[in-house]
Amino acid sequence: MADKRKRIISVxxxxxxxxxxxxxxxxxxxxxxxxxxxxxxxxxxxxxxxRESNLSxxxxxxxxxxxxxxxxxxxxxxxxxxxxxxxxPLITDVISxxxxxxxxxxxxxxxxxxxxxxxxxxxxxxxxxxxxxxxxTSLSRDYQQLLTPGSGFVTxxxxxxxxxxxxxxxxxxxxxxxxLGYKVQIKDGYFISQDGRNAMLILKTPVxxxxxxGSKNLIEYLHKQLESLPEFISADIIAxxxxxxxxxxxxxxxxRLTLTIVSVAxxxxxxxxxxxxxxxxxxxxxxxxxxxxxxxxxxxxxxxxYFIIGMGAVVAGIAVDYGIHVYLAVRTGDGRADxxxxxxxxxxxxxxxxxxxxxAFFFSSVQGYHQLALFSIISIIxxxxxxxxxxxxxxxxxxYKNLPVMFRKTSSLHSQTSDRICIACWGAIIIAAIxxxxxxxxxxxxxxxxxxxxxxxxxEQEFHNVWGGxxxxxxxxxSGKNLEETLQRNERIYAEAVNMEFTSFSKLxxxxxxRTANSARWNKFWKQGRELKLRELLQEHGQDYHFSNxxxxxFFKHLYTDEVIENMPEGLTxxxxxxxxxxxxxxxxxxxxxxxxxxxxxxxxxxxxxSRYPKTFLVSVNTFSRMLSQSVSxxxxxxxxxxxxLILALTCLLLRNIRLTLLALIPVITGILLILGxxxxxxxxxxxxxxxxxxIVIGLCIDYxxxxxxTCRYNLxxxxxxxxxxxxxxxxxxxxxxxxxMHPVLFSIGITLVIGxxxxxxxxxxVIPSLHRLTVKKAQSGKGT
Amino acid sequence: xxxxxxxxxxxxxxxPLNVYAExxxxxxxxxxxxxMSDIKTLQTGFVQEKNLAIFxxxxxxxxxxxxxxxxxxxxxxxxPTRYSMIIRGDIILQWDEDIDQVQKVSMKDNPAFQTVVxxxxxxxxxxxxxxxxxxxVTVLGQKPVSLKFIPRENTMAYNIIxxxxxxxxxxxxxxxxxYIKEKGGDSTLLRFNDTMLNTPINDAAxxxxxRG
Numbered sequence: 003m004a005d006k007r008k009r010i011i012s013v014x015x016x017x018x019x020x021x022x023x024x025x026x027x028x029x030x031x032x033x034x035x036x037x038x039x040x041x042x043x044x045x046x047x048x049x050x051x052x053r054e055s056n057l058s059x060x061x062x063x064x065x066x067x068x069x070x071x072x073x074x075x076x077x078x079x080x081x082x083x084x085x086x087x088x089x090x091p092l093i094t095d096v097i098s099x100x101x102x103x104x105x106x107x108x109x110x111x112x113x114x115x116x117x118x119x120x121x122x123x124x125x126x127x128x129x130x131x132x133x134x135x136x137x138x139t140s141l142s143r144d145y146q147q148l149l150t151p152g153s154g155f156v157t158x159x160x161x162x163x164x165x166x167x168x169x170x171x172x173x174x175x176x177x178x179x180x181x182l183g184y185k186v187q188i189k190d191g192y193f194i195s196q197d198g199r200n201a202m203l204i205l206k207t208p209v210x211x212x213x214x215x216g217s218k219n220l221i222e223y224l225h226k227q228l229e230s231l232p233e234f235i236s237a238d239i240i241a242x243x244x245x246x247x248x249x250x251x252x253x254x255x256x257x258r259l260t261l262t263i264v265s266v267a268x269x270x271x272x273x274x275x276x277x278x279x280x281x282x283x284x285x286x287x288x289x290x291x292x293x294x295x296x297x298x299x300x301x302x303x304x305x306x307x308y309f310i311i312g313m314g315a316v317v318a319g320i321a322v323d324y325g326i327h328v329y330l331a332v333r334t335g336d337g338r339a340d341x342x343x344x345x346x347x348x349x350x351x352x353x354x355x356x357x358x359x360x361x362a363f364f365f366s367s368v369q370g371y372h373q374l375a376l377f378s379i380i381s382i383i384x385x386x387x388x389x390x391x392x393x394x395x396x397x398x399x400x401x402y403k404n405l406p407v408m409f410r411k412t413s414s415l416h417s418q419t420s421d422r423i424c425i426a427c428w429g430a431i432i433i434a435a436i437x438x439x440x441x442x443x444x445x446x447x448x449x450x451x452x453x454x455x456x457x458x459x460x461x462e463q464e465f466h467n468v469w470g471g472x473x474x475x476x477x478x479x480x481s482g483k484n485l486e487e488t489l490q491r492n493e494r495i496y497a498e499a500v501n502m503e504f505t506s507f508s509k510l511x512x513x514x515x516x517r518t519a520n521s522a523r524w525n526k527f528w529k530q531g532r533e534l535k536l537r538e539l540l541q542e543h544g545q546d547y548h549f550s551n552x553x554x555x556x557f558f559k560h561l562y563t564d565e566v567i568e569n570m571p572e573g574l575t576x577x578x579x580x581x582x583x584x585x586x587x588x589x590x591x592x593x594x595x596x597x598x599x600x601x602x603x604x605x606x607x608x609x610x611x612x613s614r615y616p617k618t619f620l621v622s623v624n625t626f627s628r629m630l631s632q633s634v635s636x637x638x639x640x641x642x643x644x645x646x647x648l649i650l651a652l653t654c655l656l657l658r659n660i661r662l663t664l665l666a667l668i669p670v671i672t673g674i675l676l677i678l679g680x681x682x683x684x685x686x687x688x689x690x691x692x693x694x695x696x697x698i699v700i701g702l703c704i705d706y707x708x709x710x711x712x713t714c715r716y717n718l719x720x721x722x723x724x725x726x727x728x729x730x731x732x733x734x735x736x737x738x739x740x741x742x743x744m745h746p747v748l749f750s751i752g753i754t755l756v757i758g759x760x761x762x763x764x765x766x767x768x769v770i771p772s773l774h775r776l777t778v779k780k781a782q783s784g785k786g787t
Numbered sequence: 788x789x790x791x792x793x794x795x796x797x798x799x800x801x802x803p804l805n806v807y808a809e810x811x812x813x814x815x816x817x818x819x820x821x822x823m824s825d826i827k828t829l830q831t832g833f834v835q836e837k838n839l840a841i842f843x844x845x846x847x848x849x850x851x852x853x854x855x856x857x858x859x860x861x862x863x864x865x866x867p868t869r870y871s872m873i874i875r876g877d878i879i880l881q882w883d884e885d886i887d888q889v890q891k892v893s894m895k896d897n898p899a900f901q902t903v904v905x906x907x908x909x910x911x912x913x914x915x916x917x918x919x920x921x922x923x924v925t926v927l928g929q930k931p932v933s934l935k936f937i938p939r940e941n942t943m944a945y946n947i948i949x950x951x952x953x954x955x956x957x958x959x960x961x962x963x964x965x966y967i968k969e970k971g972g973d974s975t976l977l978r979f980n981d982t983m984l985n986t987p988i989n990d991a992a993x994x995x996x997x998r999g
Contacts, residue, residue: 075920106943142885146870149837149848150862151977152906154947154969157841189920550843 011392015290022293029300031214037307038690038747040633041367048621048629051479051593061093061205061224061241064465069234074189074198080235081192081201087227088205092220095206097579099192108574109172110158115571116168117524117563118517119510125527131165132532137539138546140165145547162556164540174509178580185470200468209243214250217243238461248454249745253308256743263739264318265289268732275728276329283396284325288318291384299377310373317378319736320356320702321385323729324349327709328389330725332397342394345722348712351656352705353386358648359701363694365644366637371694421772428769432672435679442678444631445687453745475505476600476622478608480615483591485569489513491615492594498611499596502604506596507584510577514568521563528561600624638693645697649704657708661777662715665770666707672769673703673762680757691747695737695754702733703762710766714774723767730763812924815932816916822959829854829961830992831982839973852911852979853992860908861992873995874904880995889995910951910965922951931955931963946970960984 039045065084067077085096120128130136144160147153163169186193186202193202205224209216220243228237268285275281292314300306327349331341360382363375466472480495482488489508493516496508512520540554571577586593598604600622612618649670654663677696681688706726713722737759740752835848850864860874869884881890894901909918915934918924921944922936936951938944947969954964961982967975991997 073920078920107946139886139888142883143881143890145868146872146881146883147903148839148841149835149846149864149870150872150903150907151835151910151965151967151975152903153837153839153975154967154971154973155906155943156903157839157971157973161841548842548844548846550841553841 008396011396015286018294019290022290022297025297025300026293029296030305031311032305032307037370037373038368039630040637041369042629042633044619045626045629045633047619048626051477051619051621061207061220061239061243062465063203063205063224063228064238064240064468065201065203065231066236066238066468067199067234068236072234074194076232077194077199077201077235078189078192080231081203084227084231084237085203087230088224092209092223093205093207097204097206098201099188099194105188105576106155108576109175110162112175112571112574112577113159113162113168113171114560114563115567116171118521118566119171119512120167120520120524122523125523128165128167129527129532131167132536132539134539134543137165137536138543141540141543141547141549145549158556161554162560164554164557165536171510175576175580178505178507178510178584195468197468202469207243211242211246214246217246221247238465240462240465244458245452245454248458249452250308252453252455252744253748256740256745256748257308257311257314259742260736260739260748261314263742264736267735267739268322271728271731271735276333280397281329283393284322284329287325287388287393288321288381288385291321291381291388292318294384295377295381298380299373302376303373306377307370307373310370310377317381319733320378320698321381322732323705323725324353324386324389325393326728326732327352327722327725328393329397330722330728332394342390346390347656348709348722349386349390351652351708353382354656355649355652355704355708356701357382358652359645359697359704362641362644362648362697366641368637371641374694418776421776424768424772425776428672428765432675435675438680438683439675439678441682443682443687444635445689453747455744474600474623475597476605476608476620476625478504478596478598478612479619479621480594480596481588481591481617482594485585485592486513486515488585488592488594490515491617492596495611495615495618496596499598499608502598502607504596504598504604504608507580507594508596510580511570514566518566521566525562533558533561634690634693641693641697642700645700649700653704653708657711662711665714665773665777666704666711668769668773669703669707669710669762669766670700672765673699673758676761677754677758681754686750686753689750691750692754695751696758699755699758699762702759703766706730706763706766707770710770711774714771726763726766730759730766733759734763812926812934813916813919815926815929815934816919816924819932819955819959820916823961826961826984827856828985828988829982830986830988831961832980834978834980836976837973838975840971851992853988854911855988859993860904862907863992869997871995871997873993875993879904882995910953910967911962915953927952931957932959956982 039049063084065077065080067073081098085098088096131140141164143166144164147156148160159169159172184202185196187196188194189198193204194200195202207220209220211217221239221241224239228239231237265285269282273279273281295317296306296311296314299310327345328342331345357379360375360378363371366372478495478499480488480492482491489511490513492506493508493512496504496506499506537558540549541551544553570581584595586595598608602624605620605622605625609620612620650663650667653666654660657663657666674696677692677699678688681692706729709722709726734756737752737755740748741756743749743752830851830853832851833849835850837846837848839846846867848864849866850862850870853859853861853863858874858876862870862872864870871880871882873880877894879892879894881892882888894904915924915936918936920939921942922938925935925937927933927935932955934953936953938948938950949968949970951968952964952966953962955961956963961984962979964979965975965977967977
C-alpha cells in the first residue's frame with residue numbers, strides 16, 4: 003500500500019516536472035527595467051516619454067576606415083552600398099546625411115518664410131538698419147564677402163537679403179541640427195567625423211527596445227548586412243537594442259550558471275552530509291515548487307520579468323528549509339509521526355513569517371515586486387505542503403542510522419562566562435556594524451543595473467570619443483491636443499527661456515496665429531514708406547560699391563508675404579528632419595521638445611517656467627536619478643516598516659511572549675546591521691535590488707530565530723540546530739551562486755543575502771541560546787526560587 | 788569589317804593612355820603636395836579680377852595674403868578699399884576703412900562665412916589631393932603645371948561652380964593663378980605676386996585694424 007502510494011506520488015511529481023519544464027518554453031519573459039521602478043508619476047512619465055518618443059529606439063551605425071591607404075571617398079562609397087542594402091521591415095529609413103548642395107538651395111528657399119517668423123522686436127532692429135549709416139555698413143560687408151574667392155556660394159543670399167535680416171535663421175538651423183551634441187561635418191552630403199575617417203548612419207526601426215526577440219532579429223540582420231562591407235571598413239552598431247540582447251544573454255547565462263552551481267552544491271551537500279539518496283527529495287521539492295510556481299505566476303500575470311526568475315535560485319534556497327526540517331525530524335526524532343508533529347508548528351510559523359515578508363511587497367508600488375511576491379509565495383506554499391504532507395510518506399520504510407555526532411550532539415558545556423563572552427563579542431560586532439553603517443550610500447543610478455557586456459560599453463565609449471554626444475541634453479516637453487495649440491505654448495515658454503542655452507523649435511518655426519500676426523506686421527512695416535526708403539538708400543550707397551541697379555531685385559520681388567501657410571513647409575528635407583526630432587505626433591495630440599544642458603541651474607530655472615504651464619514637463623537623466631533615489635528611499639522605509647510590523651505581530655502572536663519575540667528578532671537585527679556595515683566597508687553601495695534582498699534577509703533570519711527560540715524553550719530534540727545550519731547553508735549556497743553572476747542586479751542580491759544570512763545564522767545559533775540561558779532561564783529560575 | 792577592327796585597335800591603343808592619364812593626375816597632385824608640404828608660412832601679394840553680375844563693372848582688387856600653419860590666416864586688401872579679415876581658428880575679425888569698426892564673427896554661428904572661408908582656404912592651401920573626392924581633376928599642362936577641377940555631382944560646389952583652373956609657378960612651390968568660373972556666368976581671376984615662403988611674418992599682418 004505504502005509502495006503504491008510512493009509510486010503514485012513519484013509518477014505525479016515526474017509528470018508535474020515534465021509539464022512545468024515544457025511550460026517554461028511557452029512563457030513570455032520581459033526584461034523591461036520599468037517593472038523594477040516605483041510607480042512615482044513623474045518617474046513613470048519620464049520613462050513613458052522616453053519609451054514612446056522613440057528617441058532611444060533609433061540605431062546608429064558608425065563606419066570607420068581601418069587603413070590609412072583609403073580616403074573619405076572610399077568611406078562614402080561604402081556608406082552608399084550599405085544604405086542601399088538596408089530594407090524594411092526591420093529598417094524603415096536610413097539617414098546618412100544631407101546633401102549640402104540641396105541644403106544650400108533648401109535654406110535659400112526657406113528664407114521666404116522668414117518675414118512670418120520675425121517678431122516686433124526684430125522689426126525694430128531692422129528699422130534701425132534702414133538708415134544711411136546702417137545700409138552703408140550692410141553694403142560694405144556684402145561687398146567684402148563678394149570679393150573673396152568663394153563668393154559664388156553667398157551671392158544668392160546677399161541678393162535676396164542685402165541687410166542680412168535672414169542670415170540669423172541659417173545660424174538657427176545650424177544650432178538646431180546640432181542640438182543632440184554630435185560632432186558631425188557634412189561632406190558631400192554625408193555625416194562624416196571631424197578627422198574624415200568615420201561615417202555615421204542613423205537608422206529608423208519599428209522594433210522597440212523592450213522587444214527582446216525583435217531586437218535579436220534586428221541586430222542579426224544588421225550584422226549580416228555589415229558583412230558585405232569592404233575589408234578596409236569596420237562598423238559598430240550603437241543601439242539600445244544591443245543592451246536588451248546583451249542583458250538578456252548575461253541574465254540567461256547567469257541563471258544557467260547559478261542554477262547549475264546550486265544544483266551541484268545541493269546534491270553534494272545532501273549526499274555528503276546525509277549519505278542517503280532520499281535526501282535528494284529535499285532538493286527536488288523546491289525545484290518542483292519553483293518550476294510550478296513560474297508556470298502558475300506566468301498564467302496569472304501573463305509575462306514574467308527575467309529579474310524575478312533570476313531570483314529562482316534564492317527562492318529555492320529559502321523553500322528548501324522546510325524539507326530539511328521535516329527530513330531531520332524524521333531521521334533524528336523518536337518516531338516519524340511524532341517528530342513531524344513536533345516541528346509542524348515552527349515550520350508553519352517560519353513559512354508564514356517568510357510569506358508575510360513577501361506579502362509586504364504587495365504594498366509596494368513597484369510592479370516587479372508584486373511579481374516577486376506572487377512567485378515566491380506560491381513557491382513557499384507548494385514547498386511547505388510537499389514537505390509536510392508528501393515528504394514524510396516518501397521517507398518511510400527505511401531504518402536510518404544515527405547522524406554523525408557533530409550534527410546531532412549539541413554542546414552541553416555552556417557556562418555563564420562563555421555565554422557572556424559570546425554576547426559581548428556579538429555586541430562588539432553590532433557596534434562596529436553601526437559605526438560602519440554611517441558610511442553607507444544609496445546608489446540610485448539606473449545605469450548600474452545595466453548588465454550589458456563590456457564590449458558593448460567599450461564600443462559606445464569609442465563611438466562617443468569620435469562623435470561626442472556622451473552628455474545627453476535634458477528635454478522640456480510641451481504637450482497639446484493639436485499642433486497649433488502646442489506650438490503656441492512652446493512659443494510662450496521660449497519667450498521666457500530665450501536667454502538660456504535653450505534649443506527650441508520656436509527658433510525655426512512658429513504657430514499659425516503668430517506667423518499670421520508677424521506677416522501682417524511685416525507687410526505693414528514696409529508699406530509705411532520703408533520699402534521706398536531702402537530702395538533709395540541701396541541705390542545711393544550701392545553706387546559707391548559698384549552694385550548694379552538690379553543687384554537686390556530678388557529682395558524686393560519677394561518682399562511682401564501674400565499668404566501664410568497653415569502648417570509647415572513642404573519638400574524641405576532639412577526641415578522635415580528637424581521636425582521629426584522636435585515634434586512628436588501622439589495618439590492624443592502632439593508633443594514639442596526643447597533641449598537644454600542637463601545641469602542644475604537650467605533644470606531649476608526651467609522647472610520654475612514649466613510649473614507655470616500645464617501640459618509641460620521636464621525629462622532629465624540627473625533629475626530622474628534624484629527622483630528615483632527619493633522614491634526608492636521612501637519605498638524602502640515604507641516596505642521595511644510594513645515588513646517589521648508584520649513579522650513582529652506574527653512572531654508575537656505565535657510565540658505569545660515578548661521576551662521570546664525579542665530573542666527571535668536577534669538574527670534579523672544582526673543580519674540587517676551587518677549588511678549596512680559590511681557593504682560600505684567592501685566598497686559597495688546599496689541599490690534597489692539590495693533593498694529587496696535585505697527584506698528577504700529579514701524573512702529568513704526571523705525563521706532561524708523562531709526555530710532556535712522554539713528549540714531553547716521546549717528543548718526539542720528534532721535536529722533543529724542542524725536543520726537551521728543546513729537551511730542557512732543552502733540559502734548561502736543559493737545566494738552565493740549569485741556572486742558568480744555577471745549581471746549587476748543578481749550580484750547585488752547575492753552579496754546582500756550572503757552577508758545578511760551568514761550574520762543572522764551565526765547570531766541565531768550562538769547568541770539566542772546564550773541570551774536565552776542568561777535571561778529567560780534566569781527569570782524562570784528566579785520565579786522558581 | 789576592317790573599319791571595325793581598326794576602331795577596336797584604336798580603342799585598345801587609347802585605353803592604356805586613359806589609365807596613364809588618370810595615374811598622372813594623382814602623381815602630379817602628390818608631387819605638388821610634397822613640394823608644398825614644408826611650407827610653414829606664406830606671404831604673397833595678389834591681384835584679383837571679379838566679373839560678377841551683381842556689380843556694374845569688373846572689380847579689380849589688390850592686396851596681400853598671409854598664412855601661418857596651423858590656423859592663422861589674413862586677407863588684407865589695399866585697393867579699391869582697405870579691408871582686413873583675420874581668421875584665428877573659429878573666430879573671424881573684420882575691419883574696413885569705410886565703417887572703421889572691428890567686427891568679430893564666430894564661424895559656428897555663420898554658415899555663410901563658414902562656406903566662404905572654407906572655399907578660400909581650400910584653393911589657397913595648394914593641397915589638392917583631398918579635393919579628388921569633390922572634383923574631377925584633369926591636368927591641362929605640365930610646364931607650368933595647370934589643373935582643372937570640375938565639381939562632382941551631389942557636392943556643394945556642383946550647383947555653383949562650373950570649373951576651377953589652377954596654374955602653378957615654374958618651381959611648383961606655390962600657385963601662380965586661380966580662375967573660378969561659376970555656373971551663373973560670374974568669374975574670379977586671382978594672380979599672385981611677390982610670394983615669399985617660410986619667411987618670418989611681421990606681427991602687424993595679424994592686426995585686423997592697421998596701425999595709424
